[in-house]
Amino acid sequence: MILHIDMDAFFASIEQAINPRLKDKPLIIGSRANKMHTVVCAASYEAKRLGIHSGMPSREAFSICSNLEFVAASQGKYIWTSEQIFELLKGYGFSLNYASVDEFQMDLQDYSEPLQLAVQIQAQIYANFNITASVGIAKNWLLAKLASKINKPKGITLIDESNFKEILSRAPLEKLCGMAGKTGQSLRAQGLKTCWDVYLNLPEFFDANPGKFEETEETQKYPKSISHSYTLPRAFANPQFITAWIRLLSEMVGERLRQQSLTAKTVHLWLNGPQIGNVEAQKTFSMATNDSYEIYLRSLKIMARMSKKGHKIRALGVTASGLSRQGYLPLLVEEKRREALVKAVDRINARFGDGTIYPSQVILTRR
Ligand SMILES: [Mg+2]
Numbered sequence: 001m002i003l004h005i006d007m008d009a010f011f012a013s014i015e016q017a018i019n020p021r022l023k024d025k026p027l028i029i030g031s032r033a034n035k036m037h038t039v040v041c042a043a044s045y046e047a048k049r050l051g052i053h054s055g056m057p058s059r060e061a062f063s064i065c066s067n068l069e070f071v072a073a074s075q076g077k078y079i080w081t082s083e084q085i086f087e088l089l090k091g092y093g094f095s096l097n098y099a100s101v102d103e104f105q106m107d108l109q110d111y112s113e114p115l116q117l118a119v120q121i122q123a124q125i126y127a128n129f130n131i132t133a134s135v136g137i138a139k140n141w142l143l144a145k146l147a148s149k150i151n152k153p154k155g156i157t158l159i160d161e162s163n164f165k166e167i168l169s170r171a172p173l174e175k176l177c178g179m180a181g182k183t184g185q186s187l188r189a190q191g192l193k194t195c196w197d198v199y200l201n202l203p204e205f206f207d208a209n210p211g212k213f214e215e216t217e218e219t220q221k222y223p224k225s226i227s228h229s230y231t232l233p234r235a236f237a238n239p240q241f242i243t244a245w246i247r248l249l250s251e252m253v254g255e256r257l258r259q260q261s262l263t264a265k266t267v268h269l270w271l272n273g274p275q276i277g278n279v280e281a282q283k284t285f286s287m288a289t290n291d292s293y294e295i296y297l298r299s300l301k302i303m304a305r306m307s308k309k310g311h312k313i314r315a316l317g318v319t320a321s322g323l324s325r326q327g328y329l330p331l332l333v334e335e336k337r338r339e340a341l342v343k344a345v346d347r348i349n350a351r352f353g354d355g356t357i358y359p360s361q362v363i364l365t366r367r
Contacts, residue, residue, distance in 0.1 A: 001114050003106040004136040004144035005089065005121060008153035010102035011042035011078050011331075015071045017130040025069050026050055028061050031332035033072040036062065039333045041073055045153060055333070075331055076286045078102075085125060092117070101331060103148075105141060118156045142206060145177050146195065168196035178205075222262055222323060228252040229317025235274050237312045244364035246303070247296045249318040251358065254292025257320055258346060263288035264320035267298040269306070272315040276308050284322055291342060293359070295320060 007013065011029045016022045026047035030038035040056045047068065052061045062068055082101045089096055095107040108114055118135040125133050136147025138159040147157040150167060159167055174184050176195050192198055199206055228249045236242065246269070257264060268282035281302050289295065299318050303309075345357050 001108040001111065001137055001139060002141050002144040003094075003108055003114060003118060003121075004099070004138075004141070004148040005104040005106070005125075006134050006136070006145070006148040006152075007085070007102035007125075008132045008134055009042060009044050009048070010082075010131070011073060012044035012047070013131040014078060014081055014129075016044060018077075019071075022069050022071070026052065026065050026067075027069040027071065028052060028058060029071050029073045030058050031073055031334055035070040035072075038072075041332050044069075073332060078331065079287070081129060081131075085129065088124060088128060089121065092121070099145065103145070105144070108137075115156065115158060122154065122156070140206075142177055146171065146175055149175050165196060168199055169194050171195040173198050176205075222260060222325070225268075225319050225321035225323065226253055226256045226260075226262070226264070227268075227317060227319035228256075229270065229315065231315040232313065235312035235314040237310060239309060241364055241367070242313050242316070243300065243303075244361050245316055246299050246318060247359060248362045248365050249316065250296035250299055251292040251362065253318050253320050254290055254295050255346065255349075257290035257323070258342070261325060262323045263290045263325075264295070265322035265324075266320065267295055267302060268317075268319035268321060269299045269302045270315075270317040270319070271303075271306070271308060271313055273308075273311050273313045276311050276313075279306055279308055281306055282319075282321075288322070288324060290320075291338065 012027050015027065015029065016025075022044075024046060025044070026049075027044040028040045028047055029042040031041040032038040036059050038058045040052060040054050040058055040061050042054055043052045043061075047061070047065065050065050052064055052068070058070070078101060086096070086098065086104060089104055089106065092106065094109070094111070097105045099105050108117070111117070114137045118137060122133055122135060125131065132154045134148045134152045134155040134157075136144045136150070136157050136159070138144040138147050143159050147159045147167070148155070150157040150171065157167070171194060173179050173187060173192055173195055176184075176198060179187070179198070187198065187201075192201060230245060230249060232245070265286070265288045266282055266284040268280065270278065270280040272278050283298065283302050283305075285298060289298075295318065349356050
């Protein structure tokens, strides 16, 4: 049996748990701090009941409910909570995976009391974090995830032979993982409405088990750090030239991270010059990244602290460490767009050769 644990209105619930003033109120989490010019990235159940949902422009949400509470997203907090929940769930001793930042999948094998376990997990999460979760139980990942959505919030649903047809007939097909977008729309256009219709017409979809996770972190091998450095033909003091090189090296580091599906929390910068000798510093950030631009910005922060501006530089290097496999999909709308852009650039460069597309700033290195 598979147990799928899905946190209820995760970001909004965390904010409500932290700030009691927000409890039981319609609340949205914006992906940016400007409350009228952002996108709803999460809504509390009180807001959802009014028809407010994630992806909606915040202005529209406020037009539905003028006294809506607003909090700007703080991802570090959500990821931290998610990691704490993961640790707690690991304590049950079953194989465990992330399905997303607020969804966890547990493989119970032939454990005989899944319902009791679900009750216990819900209670323990609530006791520790003051937030609620819904749990789905079924024979595979796809159905367990569907089951977790049936009685939200605080639901526990077990799908087995006895209720399989009944539950699937009542659930609109969009509730199935992988059916929210175009696939679902085209099936609807063909007259399919419920998960049961999908089952009757596309039984193979249920065997494919999308949403199942790959290997766990422990079983994978990857390097400790990824680094690129360069020695210039002579020492240069021009700050634009030096930062352009840091940009280029960051691009190279980020690309290699992405090729290996790794993210890094620590950035290390090394500078060498006739007056300064070897100078190096590193900083660990709370959010892991493999976005080259972000690595570049972090390198600049480190350089600012070194206060070696204006000094001649002969060689330099950027290193990413604190590596891990990517655990999360991008949480915010802006990040999703950014990730899509980075992926598109990577695909173009993979197809037409490295450096087909690069940030304009990199041109400065070619003088
Ligand atoms: Mg959720």
